[in-house]
Amino acid sequence: xxxxxxxxxxxxxxxxxxxxxxxxxxxxxxxxxxxxxxxxxxxxxxxxxxxxxxxxxxxxxxxxxxxxxxxxxxxxxxxxxxxxxxxxxxxxxxxxxxxxxxxxxxxxxxxxxxxxxxxxxxxxxxx
Amino acid sequence: xxxxxxxxxxxxxxxxxxxxxxxxxxxxxxxxxxxxxxxxxxxxxxxxxxxxxxxxxxxxxxxxxxxxxxxxxxxxxxxxxxxxxxxxxxxxxxxxxxxxxxxxxxxxxxxxxxxxxxxxxxxxxxxxxxxxxxxxxxxxxxxxxxxxxxxxxxxxxxxxxxxxxxxxxxxxxxxxxxxxxxxxxxxxxxxxxxxxxxxxxxxxxxxxxxxxxxxxxxxxxxxxxxxxxxxxxxxxxxxx
Numbered sequence: 001x002x003x004x005x006x007x008x009x010x011x012x013x014x015x016x017x018x019x020x021x022x023x024x025x026x027x028x029x030x031x032x033x034x035x036x037x038x039x040x041x042x043x044x045x046x047x048x049x050x051x052x053x054x055x056x057x058x059x060x061x062x063x064x065x066x067x068x069x070x071x072x073x074x075x076x077x078x079x080x081x082x083x084x085x086x087x088x089x090x091x092x093x094x095x096x097x098x099x100x101x102x103x104x105x106x107x108x109x110x111x112x113x114x115x116x117x118x119x120x121x122x123x124x125x126x127x
Numbered sequence: 128x129x130x131x132x133x134x135x136x137x138x139x140x141x142x143x144x145x146x147x148x149x150x151x152x153x154x155x156x157x158x159x160x161x162x163x164x165x166x167x168x169x170x171x172x173x174x175x176x177x178x179x180x181x182x183x184x185x186x187x188x189x190x191x192x193x194x195x196x197x198x199x200x201x202x203x204x205x206x207x208x209x210x211x212x213x214x215x216x217x218x219x220x221x222x223x224x225x226x227x228x229x230x231x232x233x234x235x236x237x238x239x240x241x242x243x244x245x246x247x248x249x250x251x252x253x254x255x256x257x258x259x260x261x262x263x264x265x266x267x268x269x270x271x272x273x274x275x276x277x278x279x280x281x282x283x284x285x286x287x288x289x290x291x292x293x294x295x296x297x298x299x300x301x302x303x304x305x306x307x308x309x310x311x312x313x314x315x316x317x318x319x320x321x322x323x324x325x326x327x328x329x330x331x332x333x334x335x336x337x338x339x340x341x342x343x344x345x346x347x348x349x350x351x352x353x354x355x356x357x358x359x360x361x362x363x364x365x366x367x
Contacts, residue, residue, distance in 0.1 A: 008207045015210075026355075027271050029209035030348045036213035041220075060218070063211035066204065067340070070330035072154045073205045074294070075176045076198035077269055081291040082181030083191045084284055094252040099265060099289060102245035103296045106266060106323040107304060110237030110346075114315040117229040 004053035004062030011035045140189060146197025153179050166334050168299045173327055177291075205326070209268075212329075212344040219341045226314055230345065233315075237322045237346075238353050241266040242361045256366065261285040263362055265293045267354045268325045268347065275358050290325070297324025298331035313339040321346030 015031035018024070024031070040059070043049045053059045088095055139145045157172040157179070164170045184194055195202070216223060223230075242263055249259040260281035264272040269290045276286035301320040310316055313336045320328035321343030329347050333340030 005207070008210050011213075012206050012210050027209075027268070027351055029206040030351060032206070032210035033213045033216070033348060036210055037217055040213065040217040060214050063214035066208045066211045067215065067333060069154075069158075070208055070326065070333060071158070071172045072151075072176075073201055073208055074173045074291070074327050074330070075150055075154055075180065076195060076202040077287070078173055078177035078291050078295075079180045079184070079194060079198070080191055081288045082177050083184070084288050088288065091252075091254055091258060094254060095249075095258065095262065095289070096292065098245060098248040098252050098254070098262065099293050100296055100300075101248050102241065102265070103293055103300065103323050104304070105244040106237060106241040107297065107301060107319045108308075109240035110233050110319040110322050111305065111310055111315045113236040114226075114229045114233035114318055115310065115312060117232045118226065118312070118315070121228060 001058075001062055004058045007039075007053045007059055008032075008036065008062065008066075011039070140187065140193065141196075143197035143200065146194045147200055148197075149180060149183065150176075150198045150201055153183075161334075168302050168331075171295060171298055171331070173298070173330070174295050209326075209348070212348065215337065215341045216344060219338065222314065222338065223341065223345065226342075229315075230318060230342070230349075233318055234322065234346065234349050234353065237319065238266075238350055238357055239361070241323060241350075242354070242358055243365065246361065246365045250365075257281055258285065259366065260362060262289050264354055264358050265289040266323055266325060267351045271351045271355060275355055279359065279362060291327070294324045294327025297328045301328065301331065302335060314342045317342035318346045322350045325350070 012029055012032040015035055016028035019026060019028045019031060036059075039049075039054065043054050053062070085092075154172060154176045157170075157175040160175075161167070161170045161172045180194070183189075184191070245262050245265060246259055249262050254262075260279045261276055261283075262285075263279070263281075264275040264286060267275075267290070269287050272286050272290045273283040276283045297320055301316065301324070305316045305319075317329075317332040317336065317339030320332050320339075324331075325347045329340060329343040332343035
């Protein structure tokens with residue numbers, strides 16, 4: 001458990017250092033995600049890598065534990081928003097409506113693009 | 128133990144212990160209610176924890192800085208949780224690779240829809256220019272969105288508010304919306320909510336379906352990358 005958490009932190013640390021050193025316009029945790037993914041894929045290829053947290057589902061269990069309560073992690077930032085609601089005083093209702101409209105449009109456009117592309121591909125593949 | 132209850136309060140309210148405990152317990156309670164209602168979208172644990180803790184801080188006259196002294200330990204885990212998304216991605220890699228083209232297209236089209244729709248709607252609503260700019264990156268995770276907002280000389284704190292509201296709106300609306308229009312492909316549903324509503328949408332997707340969660344995580348990560356590139360372009364094209 002501790003070693004697994006350590007490995008997750010290490011991936012993020014290496015990623016943050018790389019992002020800063022190379023001045024990449026990318027968020028560190030996303031690069032950390034790619035690093036951990038590469039490690040997991042490399043473990044399947046090279047048996048000697050399967051040690052410590054990369055063995056017996058160590059990293060798998062720790063990650064699922066973290067993700068099971070992902071909602072909790074947004075609570076501190078969310079409370080900050082409650083305290084900043086006076087920012088919305090001037091245009092609060094307009095902003096809320098604009099955001100709601102944009103969320104609906106984004107959800108529909110994204111889901112439709114995904115489904116139409118998937119369907120076209122499967123039609124094309126079955127020919 | 129202090130004899131004076133007020134000095135005990137002064138002591139406790141300054142330590143991380145109290146605020147960390149409040150955060151965990153309020154979340155545990157709202158999450159239990161969410162589970163008891165079969166994950167009803169309106170009983171969103173983030174939304175209800177937010178206002179309950181917010182009200183508690185307001186009643187006790189506690190500043191956000193003091194609260195964050197305790198809550199930062201929870202907030203910190205957002206980074207590691209993003210890294211941890213590698214595990215479900217790895218376990219479902221066959222499904223992900225098989226859907227690589229629909230994902231790529233949905234990512235680009237969805238990202239453009241997210242930015243253009245919010246900028247155009249905000250202009251139609253007659254919002255001032257700084258507000259329009261601050262709302263533009265609202266579909267990506269707060270850290271990235273605030274960075275974009277800063278580079279546009281907009282208002283990063285208004286951006287943070289927009290990001291959280293967008294996340295909660297998407298998390299609440301996605302299940303009823305997709306059920307209403309009869310979409311049963313959980314890959315597509317998850318991808319859409321991750322793109323539109325970043326981590327809060329992804330957390331919701333994991334509650335509904337494991338595959339939806341995986342695709343939401345991918346959409347959230349990739350959208351953070353391309354929104355940072357596309358917002359400045361879109362803003363120069365749309366705001367003249």
